[in-house]
Amino acid sequence: MLDISVDNNSIQIGPHFSVDFQRTLRIPDDEGTYPLPPGLGSFPIYRVEDYAKRVPEAWNEHGGVFIPMYQREAMWLSFGGSDWCPSAVKVAVGKVNALTGKRLHKKLNRTRQNYLVAPNQPWLDGINAGEGYIRQFVAMPLGKGYTVEEQITGKGEFGGMQVIVYAPKEGEFHEPSEPSGVFHEEEAVYSPVMPLECESVEMGLGAGGRMEQKIYPDEYGVAVWDADNFGEVYVHIVNSDMFCQITDLEPPATPISAETYTEYGYPWFRLYDEFMPDIEAPEVLAKVKTVDEVEQKEGAGGEMDDSVEVDKEQVLGIKLN
Numbered sequence: 647m648l649d650i651s652v653d654n655n656s657i658q659i660g661p662h663f664s665v666d667f668q669r670t671l672r673i674p675d676d677e678g679t680y681p682l683p684p685g686l687g688s689f690p691i692y693r694v695e696d697y698a699k700r701v702p703e704a705w706n707e708h709g710g711v712f713i714p715m716y717q718r719e720a721m722w723l724s725f726g727g728s729d730w731c732p733s734a735v736k737v738a739v740g741k742v743n744a745l746t747g748k749r750l751h752k753k754l755n756r757t758r759q760n761y762l763v764a765p766n767q768p769w770l771d772g773i774n775a776g777e778g779y780i781r782q783f784v785a786m787p788l789g790k791g792y793t794v795e796e797q798i799t800g801k802g803e804f805g806g807m808q809v810i811v812y813a814p815k816e817g818e819f820h821e822p823s824e825p826s827g828v829f830h831e832e833e834a835v836y837s838p839v840m841p842l843e844c845e846s847v848e849m850g851l852g853a854g855g856r857m858e859q860k861i862y863p864d865e866y867g868v869a870v871w872d873a874d875n876f877g878e879v880y881v882h883i884v885n886s887d888m889f890c891q892i893t894d895l896e897p898p899a900t901p902i903s904a905e906t907y908t909e910y911g912y913p914w915f916r917l918y919d920e921f922m923p924d925i926e927a928p929e930v931l932a933k934v935k936t937v938d939e940v941e942q943k944e945g946a947g948g949e950m951d952d953s954v955e956v957d958k959e960q961v962l963g964i965k966l967n
Contacts, residue, residue, distance in 0.1 A: 659809070668722050670684065756868045805882070806850065855936070
C-alpha cells in the first residue's frame, strides 16, 4: 500500500503524487460557462488522529484528514508529483465518483474510465457534468439535499471527499537520468474578507457554476496501473464553528466574491488544451441540480448570483505540455 503523509497543507500519497485543496472564487451559477478562477491559497489540512478525542466517533473509523470550509465556499484540487511517473487517481464526493456518478469502489474500469491520470490532468475543479465543462465543487451542509451524494444516493451518509491513488506497475516508467522536477499549479493569493458565522455542521460538496474544464482520457491504458498498490485518504469537511470546536483555532477568512475580484481586474485563466480529448460526462452527473437550483425548488429564498462579465484581457492562457 502507498504511504500517506501530510506536509505543508499537502497530502503526499506514495512517492510520486500529492494533492492540495485550493481555496477559490465561487463562480456564478447562471447560464454562463466561466474560465478557470485562481487559487487563493491552500486550505489548511489537519490529521484526524491528532484530534481523535475531539472529532466525531465515525471519523476515527475512517481516519484521514479534515479541512475547514464556509458554506457556499468553493475549492479545487491541485495535483503534484513526479512528471516522469504518472498516477491513476479516483476522486469522490460523499463516496460518489466525481467522474462517473457511480458509487466509489476500488476497481479501475476498462470500458468507462472512472479515474483521471496526473499528469496530464493538472487539477480538478468539480464534477464531470458536460462536454468540456465541470460543475464547481461547493461546500454545503449535509442533510438538506444540496450535496451530490444526497441527490444521487438519497442519503447524506459520508460527506467530504475521498481520494484513491494507484501506482503504475513496476517497470512501466523509468526515472530520467537528469532530474525532471515536479509538476504543480502556480498559486496566487489575494486579500480575503472577514469570516462568516454559522452553526457547527459537517459538510458535503454540492454542484456550483459551470466552468471550462476537460477530463482527459487515459493515454496509457488501464493495464498500466497496479490495482493492488494504492493509497486512500478520506477528507472530512467542516464549517468554521465545528472547526473551532475541534481545534480551538480560528478558521481562515472566506475569499472575496467573483464580482469584486473581477472588478479589481485580477486574472482568470484558460488552459490551451484543444488538442486533448474529453471523457464523456455521465447522465447522472449532468442531471445533478446545482446549489441554487435546489434552493429555488425548495423555496428557500436564496439569492441568485449576479452574472460576472470577464474581460478577455483578464483571462491569461496556460499551455498544457
